[in-house]
Amino acid sequence: MAKNKFHEGSGPSQRQLRVAETIRRALSEVLARGDVHDPELNRMSITVGEVRTSPDLKIATAYVLPLGGQGQDEVIELLARNKSELRRLVAKKLTLKFAPDLRFRLDETFDQMDETRRMLSDERVRRDAEAPDGAAEG
Template sequence: MSSFRIDKVASMIKEELSLIFLHKIQDPSLSLITITSVKLSPDLKLSKVYLSVYEKEKREEVLTKVNELKGWIRTQLAGRIRVRFVPELEFFIDDTLDYVEKIETIFKKIHESDNKEND
């Protein structure tokens, strides 16, 4: 399968999942979630969905709740997209922003130490 098709289906799934989380899920603990990316297997049967959760301390709780709703979410997705087979959904926490924060902190420390040496 061409990577263009895979990317297009992944983008469509990401957009529809975002709308499902925004409009269909009424749980307030799942309100501050962002779908950051969707990665599809080459056969389009497995979809890895990466979530960004605003409140870091609630990540595991949110992931557990989302996994409990996985079947319902997949059913909602099936009604919104036109593909022969709706992929299985696997949800993961996207911790990319944690790495960005860590690197920014390191840069700040380096910059501060450089300023102290120059004084």
């Protein structure tokens, strides 16, 4: 069985995860240091929560969020506008033959965590969660 067939449908490979984390760190560093020649982008504090790569490592999708959550659409627009420069700066820090195409999406995990906290603080949910197995009422 071919190695690629073995990994199909089973989530990202170790190499994808390793490359994605390297890209995340490099992108975070570039943004934190203000290496991009765009004053609008450099004035913003941007968190790079996660990067996911395609199986062939040609596309890297960065999940980002501006500090405080303000100006989300503007951040995506600024990052997209500076995509080629960001790609070049990130590529310098990678040991890949080709630099992946960068794509940017809003990181919505913080919203999901807030919703989960809200749900878990609901009295009915807390009562059901704390009930002994099988004792929860519907």
